[in-house]
Amino acid sequence: MPTAHTDAHWAAYNDAQAGGEVRPLCGEVIARAGDGAGHTAIDFGCGAGVETRALLRAGWHVHAIDAAPGTRQRVLTTTEVSDPARLTIEVSDFHDLAELPAVDLVYAGYSLHFVHPLAFPRVWALLRASLLPGAWLAVNFLGERDSWAPDPEMTFLSEASARALLEGLDLVSFTERDEEGAAYSGPKHWHVFDVIARRPLPKTSIPVGHDRS
Ligand SMILES: C[S@@+](CC[C@H](N)C(=O)[O-])C[C@H]1O[C@@H](n2cnc3c(N)ncnc32)[C@H](O)[C@@H]1O
Known part of the structure; x- marks a missing residue:
């Protein structure tokens, strides 16, 4: 993990977020994707x-998925999960992930920039490979004008990349x-790309509405 973000930092940060609002990007992708039952x-x-x-x-x-100490208990407390069969919690560093389940939605909220630039292509490929046909993807990337961009252990992207x-x-x-704002650690410049995308469904050889007879 970046030197500025220790286990203790993340445990304290996440404790402080427990009562927070759902991120708008996550709310939007949930609304677009519709009923998640069975997915x-x-x-x-x-x-x-x-x-x-x-x-x-x-x-x-x-x-x-999260590496922060205490994640399992923190997530169980926040979610007050009534159906444990619908929740799995993987306490893992992103850099140690070897596989991900195949899913219909990936939400990576303000997390991908904590992947080291050298590891980013592999981690991104894992995330892309987890998307089933038709799956939704909602991510924030941090841009090159972000005030954290000098950190060589974090990943910052140009719009083109x-x-x-x-x-x-x-x-x-x-x-x-691309604006001044605040973070848990204090004032900062945020340069963020908020993205929602979908993996296309396979093209059927017979277009909808085409008469096969
Ligand atoms: C800024 S918070 C975002 C939390 C939430 N996704 C949101 O949208 O508010 C970043 C999260 O990524 C986790 N994290 C940071 N670096 C990580 C790493 N290398 N491996 C696993 N989790 C990491 C932190 O513990 C923290 O919970």
């Missing part, structure tokens, strides 16, 4: 589990924010 989502960097809880409430099975990562997906929305 699985990954919450990549689930933190306190606020978005995991929103996904569970929308009917999804959720595979929640962010768009290149999405090649082959249907882009639903791609929004750039």
Whole structure:
């Protein structure tokens, strides 16, 4: 993990987020994707589990991943899960992930920039490979003008490189924010790409409405 973000930092950060609102990007992808019943989502960097809880409430099975100490108890407390069969919690560093389940939705909220630039292509390929046909993807990438960009252990992307990562997906929305703001650690400049995309469904050889007879 980046030197600035220790286990103790993340445990304290996530404790402080437990009562927070669902991130708008996650709310939007849940609304677009519709009823999650019978489908699985990954919450990549689930933190306190606020978005995991929103996904569970929308009917999804959720595979929640985070490395922070205390993640399991924190997520169970936040989600007050009534059906444990719909929630799996993987306490793992992103860099140690070898495989991910095949899913219909991936939410990676403010987490991907914590992947080391050298590991990013492999981790991104794992996430892309987890998307079933028709699956939804909602991610934040941090851009090159972010005030954390000098950190060589974190990943920051130009708009062109962010768009290149999405090649082959249907882009639903791609929004750039480049503004002063606040973080848990204090004031900072946020340069963020908020993305919603979908893996296309396979093209059928017989177009809908085409008479086969
Ligand atoms: C800024 S928080 C985002 C939490 C939540 N996804 C959200 O949208 O608010 C980043 C999360 O990523 C986790 N994280 C950071 N680096 C990580 C790593 N290398 N492996 C696994 N989890 C990591 C932290 O513990 C934290 O919960």
